[in-house]
Amino acid sequence: MNQTFLLGIDIGTQGAKAVVIDDMGHVVSSANVSYSFESPQPGWCEQSPSLWWESVISCLHSLWKNGVDPTAIRAIGTTGQMHSLVILDERKQPIRPAILWNDGRTLKECSEMEEIVGSDYLFNTTRNPILPGFTAPKLLWLKKNEPEHYSRIKKVLMPKDYIVYELTGEFSADVTDASGTCLLNVPDREWAWDVIDELGFSRDWFPPVSESQEVVGSLSETAAQITGLPIGIPVIAGAGDNAAAALGNGIIMEGTGSISIGTSGTVFIPLKELPDLARDQASTLHLFCHCLPGMWHAMGTTLSAGMSLRWLRDAFEKQNYDDLLEGVDQVEAGAGGLLFLPYLNGERSPLNNPAAKGVFFGLSYEHHRKSMARAVIEGVCYSLRDVLDMMEKAEIEVADWTVTGGAIKNPIWTKVLADVFQQHLHVHEEREGPAYGASILAGLGNGVWKAVADLPMLDQKANRIEFNRENQPVYDAQFARYQSIAQAMNPLF
Numbered sequence: 001m002n003q004t005f006l007l008g009i010d011i012g013t014q015g016a017k018a019v020v021i022d023d024m025g026h027v028v029s030s031a032n033v034s035y036s037f038e039s040p041q042p043g044w045c046e047q048s049p050s051l052w053w054e055s056v057i058s059c060l061h062s063l064w065k066n067g068v069d070p071t072a073i074r075a076i077g078t079t080g081q082m083h084s085l086v087i088l089d090e091r092k093q094p095i096r097p098a099i100l101w102n103d104g105r106t107l108k109e110c111s112e113m114e115e116i117v118g119s120d121y122l123f124n125t126t127r128n129p130i131l132p133g134f135t136a137p138k139l140l141w142l143k144k145n146e147p148e149h150y151s152r153i154k155k156v157l158m159p160k161d162y163i164v165y166e167l168t169g170e171f172s173a174d175v176t177d178a179s180g181t182c183l184l185n186v187p188d189r190e191w192a193w194d195v196i197d198e199l200g201f202s203r204d205w206f207p208p209v210s211e212s213q214e215v216v217g218s219l220s221e222t223a224a225q226i227t228g229l230p231i232g233i234p235v236i237a238g239a240g241d242n243a244a245a246a247l248g249n250g251i252i253m254e255g256t257g258s259i260s261i262g263t264s265g266t267v268f269i270p271l272k273e274l275p276d277l278a279r280d281q282a283s284t285l286h287l288f289c290h291c292l293p294g295m296w297h298a299m300g301t302t303l304s305a306g307m308s309l310r311w312l313r314d315a316f317e318k319q320n321y322d323d324l325l326e327g328v329d330q331v332e333a334g335a336g337g338l339l340f341l342p343y344l345n346g347e348r349s350p351l352n353n354p355a356a357k358g359v360f361f362g363l364s365y366e367h368h369r370k371s372m373a374r375a376v377i378e379g380v381c382y383s384l385r386d387v388l389d390m391m392e393k394a395e396i397e398v399a400d401w402t403v404t405g406g407a408i409k410n411p412i413w414t415k416v417l418a419d420v421f422q423q424h425l426h427v428h429e430e431r432e433g434p435a436y437g438a439s440i441l442a443g444l445g446n447g448v449w450k451a452v453a454d455l456p457m458l459d460q461k462a463n464r465i466e467f468n469r470e471n472q473p474v475y476d477a478q479f480a481r482y483q484s485i486a487q488a489m490n491p492l493f
């Protein structure tokens with residue numbers, strides 16, 4: 001009973017995860033529940049908020065079954081997929097399934113938003129391009145295409161905010177996730193009320209925006225009964241999954257960066273100050289608040305990273321990733337000339353084309369399951385290098401990389417990534433990505449650690465993945481082909 005445990009909950013795109021850590025930052029136990037998303041039309045991606053909540057409840061009951069004492073939990077932090085739109089009605093019920101971050105239906109609404117508010121004003125306020133998948137254009141899409149749903153909106157939430165609501169009965173938002181709505185004044189870390197007014201949205205839809213570690217409520221009696229957690233424990237605002245994962249991996253200093261390969265792939269670089277980029281220099285670079293006060297980060301996102309391998313696993317009707325990947329490490333670097341563009345559901349950074357499609361280029365008789373799997377992994381790594389290229393053009397650079405996300409479960413991902421980047425990488429194998437970071441934020445919010453400098457996990461050593469210099473010529477040549485093919489095909493999709 002003297003133990004101090006912290007709980008982190010992650011609403012991933014392919015599953016919910018919960019992790020319990022102790023006050024030394026060590027993982028005590030974790031649980032996950034997998035799910036899928038629906039695609040009611042090509043390019044659309046939706047998920048039901050009740051599926052997330054039911055999956056969280058089952059993760060928690062698995063933790064208790066595995067011997068974790070729920071009464072030792074002192075605080076809860078939530079995190080999850082960014083940008084995905086949850087709308088609630090006056091009964092506080094979801095009006096429709098959430099429209100996800102990888103949904104490409106809003107290209108037209110992105111332009112409309114710039115026309116309504118003025119593209120320069122919008123960029124200078126939000127410091128971000130308006131991209132399909134971000135939240136605000138989805139509201140404009142609903143206004144036009146589902147007016148009955150639009151007229152019933154009383155609250156707009158991100159996925160993890162919906163879980164905070166289920167846990168506490170309170171509505172909250174945090175600076176990291178709010179950055180990805182296109183409605184946050186990112187330099188001021190507050191809603192851009194003038195933009196919200198211009199777009200005709202109601203100010204009441206948007207909950208107060210907090211720093212990630214701030215306590216925003218306490219566990220309600222109803223949630224305590226359903227989850228088995230003690231009533232009244234504090235719940236913090238939490239953070240978007242990329243910021244939470246970065247904090248969990250200690251990516252809080254300039255010169256460090258993290259690469260996540262979950263459903264999406266992201267390149268994430270912390271910043272002490274917001275760079276003053278011109279609109280065209282920013283390309284599809286995201287400049288968002290970090291989950292520590294007074295910090296920001298630069299990010300770029302490839303939409304189907306780990307998801308491309310999942311697609312291939314299902315296409316080959318393999319039971320699991322180990323079956324799909326058997327022998328793939330024996331295939332030579334460059335996959336015998338076979339190249340894959342991982343644009344299965346469009347692409348965000350750097351192409352910004354929701355109509356883009358996946359491509360195998362250079363197939364011939366000698367290729368087989370193993371070369372196709374290797375080409376998919378390499379293609380995802382080229383798309384991440386393409387994001388890195390975009391960052392370097394904006395003069396945002398990193399020397400020290402840590403990798404996170406489901407892909408760290410098989411070393412082939414990190415080996416190929418290190419070779420494609422021609423850089424060594426770090427991995428903390430025991431950390432459950434965003435859920436781990438959310439539990440760290442909960443500890444900061446609840447005063448288990450007084451300051452960032454006290455975080456015990458910052459001293460823990462990561463595994464170092466070396467790169468193979470001999471593979472540089474083949475990967476440089478393949479990356480150049482990748483970029484040429486992507487550019488050539490872009491207008492044809």
Ligand SMILES: Nc1ncnc2c1ncn2[C@@H]1O[C@H](COP(=O)(O)OP(=O)(O)O)[C@@H](O)[C@H]1O
Nearest residue numbers: 012013014015262263306309321405406407410
């Ligand atoms: N055992 C494994 N071997 C190889 N790749 C894996 C394995 N497990 C998960 N992955 C990769 O990780 C992805 C899921 O990552 P995850 O971080 O759990 O996603 P999300 O947070 O978006 O739900 C899968 O699509 C797959 O590409």
Ligand SMILES: O=C(CO)[C@@H](O)[C@H](O)COP(=O)(O)O
Nearest residue numbers: 013081082101262263264301
């Ligand atoms: O859109 C973004 C970031 O801008 C994605 O990174 C989502 O946040 C989903 O994350 P994963 O489920 O792939 O971790």
